[in-house]
Amino acid sequence: MKNLLKKSSKWRVLYLITLISTLTFVGVSAFNNYQPTVMSDKDDYAPGEIAIITGYGWTQDSLVDVHFEEEPAHDHHHGYHDTKVNPDGSWKIEFPIEDRHLGVAFTVIVNGKQSGAEARTYFTDAPTLASISPTSGPTTGGTLVTLTGSGYVSSASSITVKFGNLSVTGTRINNNTVTAIAPAQSAGTLDVSITVVAPGGGNSGTATLANAYTYNAPCTTPDKPTITAQSGTTACPGSTVTLTSSASSGNQWYRNGNIISGATSQSFTANESGSYTVIVSANGCSSSASEPTVVTIEDVTAPDTPTIAAATGECSVTVTAPTTTDNCASIVTGTTSNPTEYTTQGTYTISWTFSDGNGNSTTATQQVIVKDEIAPVIAATEPVTANTDAGACSARVEISAPEASDNCAVGTPTGT
Known part of the structure; x- marks a missing residue:
């Protein structure tokens, strides 16, 4: 019995040790997986x-x-x-x-x-630098540049702006704006940075904008260009006008004072009405604008007024619609509300309208004359011979009316 109790106690101790070890392992594993x-x-x-x-x-x-x-x-x-x-x-x-x-x-x-x-x-x-304006200036310097960002505190010990490797003092406008005068530099594009020193001259923060400012080499202003219109400045709807600058390169075309995106060739094809100018740029310098050339893409001309010959006929007249010429529509056919077929003798007037489809029209009249001027044609007849009556010098002869034909009469005309 004692041995059994001793044995049972040993098993209890072993069980407790195992349980504690297991709990400890679980706890350690849980902490090892704990990753806040x-x-x-x-x-x-x-x-x-x-x-x-x-x-x-x-x-x-x-x-x-x-x-x-x-x-x-x-x-x-x-x-x-x-x-x-x-x-x-x-x-x-x-x-x-x-x-x-x-x-x-x-x-x-x-x-x-x-x-x-x-x-x-x-x-x-740290301070930030989001943008600068303007982004270019002459190599002689002197351009007032505005830097926009954040962290430009009023209590800063100093604010320094660098154009490439040259430093100038920045003027704080507010927490987001600093201005600086660009120093003289050689031509090229440089980084711009701003350094703000904390109060008391301690820590400092710097922000940089890569390739932010371009120094332009001195240049000669190009001559004022002129514009030549290849075939006049007026064109019909759907057509174009070709404009050519006197400068072979560096052109920028404008319509009504607004830049035309991508229009930088020597010639420009205008497909809408407007006032066109061109400016020439070379080495960072720009010419003054050319004199404006007004282009009209519109049909404002009526068709030509035709002279229409009278339509005539002996018995009847059927009129064919006349035509005329137009600057845009080429050939225009007339229209009318009057009859175009006449079978009664007389003189008539037709009023024709010629419209070019662009809101322009003209009118003309045409006379119609139905007049039969050909006499009837009598059919050939046999001679009539008769003997005189006895003891008389005359004879009574019965003659039938001859037949005749006519170009206009209906039926067969008879003589009287």
Whole structure:
């Protein structure tokens, strides 16, 4: 019995050791798979903004320590100790970005108070440079250039703008705008950068815009061009007018003062009405605009007014529609509301209208004359011979009326 109890006790101890080992292994595995995260809502901030730092997946912790490290290092350290974790494992803090943070790179280090887990994220506070205007100027310098971006704080110790390797002092307009005078440089395209030094002359941040500014070599203004129209400046709808510049290259065509995209050849084919000009550019310099050439793509001319010969006939007249010529429609056929067939003797007038289809028309009249001028034709007859009556010098003769034909009469005419 004692041996049995001893044996049972040994099994209990072995079971407990095994159970504890299993639980320990499960716990270690769970912690090994525990990978909470931290992130910022942006990668870069400007002074005056608020960085939102958020943690996710901290389900095994009720509190976390959040620490901010700065590079370059600063004697002031930001810490958010014992930050409370929400039941869903998330937490959030708001970190203000100060003027002195210009040029600082931040590392956010988070440690779980219960799990000992660690997570990191990174963000920076640097000025930005989005655009400059104008983007070119002469090699002699002197052009006022406006830089647009963010982080140009009023408390900055200094603001420096570099055109290539040459530095000039920037003039702050507001947090988003700085102006600078471009220095003299050789011809070419250069990077432009802006450096903002934090208050007290500490850290600084730099933003660069690659190939942002072009120095143009001195040039001679091209001669004012002239325009020649190949076949006049008026054309019918659907047709074109070819315009040619006196300059063989560097042309830019305009219509009604607006640039025509892609129209840079010596000749331009105009297919719509308007006032056309051309400007010539060479080595960064532009000529004055040519004198305007007005192109009219429109039919404003009526068809020619024809002289129509009278239509005549003996018995009847059937009239064929006359035609005339037109500058755009070529041949135009007349139309009328009057009859075109006449069978009664008399004189008539037809009014014809000639329309070119472009809103232009002309009219002309035509006389119609139906007049029978051919006499009937009597058919040939046999001679009639008769003897005189006895004792008389005359004879009574009965003669039948001869037949006749006529070009217009209906039926057979008879003589009387």
